[in-house]
Amino acid sequence: MTNAQKNRKVVLIRRPHGMPLDTDFDVVDETVEPPPAGGVLVQVDVLSIDAFIRTVLDEGSYHATAGIGHAVTALGVGRVIESNAEGLEAGDHVFGPLGAQTVASLPGPALRKLDVRYLAPTAYLGALGLTTGLTAYFGIFEVGAVTTGDTVVVSGAAGAVGSMAGQLARLAGASRVIGIAGGPGKVGYLVDDLGFDAAIDYKYEDLEARLRELAPGGVDVFYDNVGGDILDAVLMQIVEGSRVVICGAISQYQHMDQVRGPRNYLKLAERHARMEGFAVTHFQAQFPRAEAALAGWLASGQLVMREHYECGVENFPATLRLLLTGGHQGKLLLRMAPTDV
Ligand SMILES: NC(=O)c1ccc[n+]([C@@H]2O[C@H](COP(=O)([O-])OP(=O)(O)OC[C@H]3O[C@@H](n4cnc5c(N)ncnc54)[C@H](OP(=O)(O)O)[C@@H]3O)[C@@H](O)[C@H]2O)c1
Incomplete structure (x- = not known):
C-alpha cells in the first residue's frame, strides 16, 4: 500500500x-x-x-x-x-x-x-477521443452521411470537434470543405494547416454573402457545433436533400433556459432537407470500428x-x-x- x-x-x-x-x-x-x-x-x-x-x-x-x-x-x-x-x-x-x-x-x-x-x-x-474524434466521425459518416462530391460546411471549425469534422468530411469524399470560425488566425489555420478549401471569419465577415460566394451551388451537409445566428445563416443556403447535423450549439450553452431555436427552419421543408441531432454515445456499439479508422488516418498523417x-x-x-x-x-x-x- x-x-x-x-x-x-x-x-x-x-x-x-x-x-x-x-x-x-x-x-x-x-x-x-x-x-x-x-x-x-x-x-x-x-x-x-x-x-x-x-x-x-x-x-x-x-x-x-x-x-x-x-x-x-x-x-x-x-x-x-x-x-x-x-x-x-x-x-x-x-x-x-x-x-x-x-x-x-x-x-x-x-x-x-x-x-x-x-x-x-x-x-x-x-483525435480518438469520445468527445472529439469519435463525435466528429459519427456526425460526418453516419448522421451527415457525407459522400463523394458534397459541399460540406462546418461551424466551430477551428475547435476540437470542428477541426476533426472538416478533415473527416474530406476523407469521406467531400469535394469542398468550408469552415466557419472566429478570427483571421483560425481562418489561416483551417486553410493552410488543415487543408480546408476556404474558411469564413464569422466575426468580421458577412457570413451569408461569403457562403454564397464560396458555395455557389449550395450546401449539401452542414455540421453545426454552434447554433444561433450561424445555423440560421447556413440554413438559407441548403440545397435539395441537404443534411444538417446538430452536433452542438455552443452559442446557447450559457443560457440553456432561453435556447434560441432556428428561425429559418422552413428551408428544410422547401428543400426536402433533414436536420438531425445526435449524442456520440448513441453509437457506442460502433466505437471500436471508428477508433481503428481514426487511428489509421492519424498514423498515415491524413488526420492531424x-x-x-x-x-x-x-x-x-x-x-x-x-x-x-x-x-x-x-x-x-x-x-x-x-x-x-
Ligand atoms: N453531439 C455530441 O455527442 C457532442 C460531443 C462532443 C462535443 N459536442 C459539441 O461539439 C461542439 C464543439 O465542442 P468542442 O469541445 O470541440 O469545443 P471547441 O470547438 O474546441 O471550442 C468551442 C469553440 O466554439 C466557438 N464558439 C464559442 N462561442 C461561440 C459563439 N457564441 N458563436 C460562435 N462560435 C462560438 C469558439 O470558436 P470561435 O473562436 O470560432 O468562436 C470555440 O473555440 C460543442 O457544441 C459541443 O457541445 C457534441
Missing part, C-alpha cells in the same frame, strides 16, 4: 449565470483514502476541456449535473497509483471521468486501460490534431472560459502539473 495521497480539486460552489467566474468555484486540498475493493486511485495527468462541462454546471443538464461541493466533471487521462480492481495495476495509463482534480478515486469499471504503445495518452482525448495546453488544476475555471471564448485552436487540454513540462 502507498502513502496517503494528497488531492487538489476544483469544486463547484454555486451555479454560474452566463460565463463561469472564478468565484463560482473553490480550490480544495484533501487527503485521499486508499481505494476500496474494486476501486482505483489515479494520478490525473491531463483533462479534456469540453463544451459539455459548461452544461453540467446547470441544474437539469442532459449529462449528469455537477454537484455543489464536488470536483467538477471532466474526462481525462492519468496513471494508476494504486489498484484494488481486477485488470488494472499501478503504472497503467487510463482514461475516464477523472474530474477536475489531481488524484481521482474511482471504481475500476469506470476506467479504460489505454494502449500507449503507438499513441500518446492524449490522443484518446483528441493540434493540442493547446493550459497548466495547473486551479486554472480549470479560466481554461473553461478559454474554451467558451474560443482562445484555442484544436483540442483544449489542461495539464494537472502546475508548469508546462
